[in-house]
Every structure is written in structure tokens, then in C-alpha cells.
Amino acid sequence: MKQLTKAEEEVMHILWEMKEGIVKDILKGFKDKQPAYNTVATVLKVLKKKEIVDYRKVGNIYMYYPLISKEEYSSYQMKHLLKNYFGGSFARLAAFFAKDNEMDIEELEELLKDAGHTSNS
Known part of the structure; x- marks a missing residue:
């Protein structure tokens, strides 16, 4: 793509x-x-x-x-962003958004938990 x-x-x-x-x-x-x-x-x-x-x-x-769905393109974009800007590390991406959006520790833990659950599906 x-x-x-x-x-x-x-x-x-x-x-x-x-x-x-x-x-x-x-x-x-x-x-x-x-x-x-x-x-x-x-x-x-x-x-x-x-x-x-x-x-x-x-x-x-x-x-x-x-010919492609919005979801397929969104997934491609996120993988591209993760690879090119965060060295393929979801933890770095989460840390960036946590800092940028002033997330508290509970919100960050929930985000990481959800990400771990999603990637294991």
C-alpha cells in the first residue's frame, strides 16, 4: 500500500x-x-x-x-507511524501520547493493557 x-x-x-x-x-x-x-x-x-x-x-x-477499507488504511498508517517515528515500539508511542496529552498513570496503564490485549487477539 x-x-x-x-x-x-x-x-x-x-x-x-x-x-x-x-x-x-x-x-x-x-x-x-x-x-x-x-x-x-x-x-x-x-x-x-x-x-x-x-x-x-x-x-x-x-x-x-x-478498494481498501478505512480500517485497512488506518492500520497501515499506524504501522507506518510506529515504525518510522517510534522505532516500532508501542511503548514509545504510548509514552509520547501520554506526555503530549498529560495522561495520568492509570490512563497509561489502561492504554498499555488494552494494547497488549488487542495484539494477542
Whole structure:
């Protein structure tokens, strides 16, 4: 799986929520400033090339849909973050978030306990 740009992620979040859609519908999913039609169409072409989305042709329209789930991409992102920024150590990641979010010892222990339980499932 390849890393997505911010623009690609924005389009994917909309597409994951919609399940499938045409460019015009994806444009409506932007909450703030709506990009140009051609911009979204180009992003979708790049995502197709990266094998993140595909489309089916319905008449003259391309109906785009995700090839990976939001959960699969989130898992990939977390593994990438863990490997590249915390040396693969969940404990370092937890310590970083604990410090950054001013967690108390009980919250940190609960986080580590949950992480241990999840990784053994």
C-alpha cells in the first residue's frame, strides 16, 4: 500500500463514507472549500493508479469505489507511524501520547493493557 497525500486522503474519507460515487457527488462531500471538478477527477485517477480505488462505468459516468477499507488504511498508517517515528515500539508511542496529552498513570496503564490485549487477539 502506498502513502496518500492530504488531498487523496480527503477524497478517500468522502468515498469511504459514501461507499461509491461520481465526481459530482464526491465534490458535495467537501465541508469547507470545494475543489474544482478537474482536481477531484485527477486525484481519483491517481488513486486508481495506486490501486486504492476503482470504478465501473454506468453509461457515460464513472462510479468510483474504494478498494481498501478505512480500517485497512488506518492500520497501515499506524504501522507506518510506529515504525518510522517510534522505532516500532508501542511503548514509545504510548509514552509520547501520554506526555503530549498529560495522561495520568492509570490512563497509561489502561492504554498499555488494552494494547497488549488487542495484539494477542
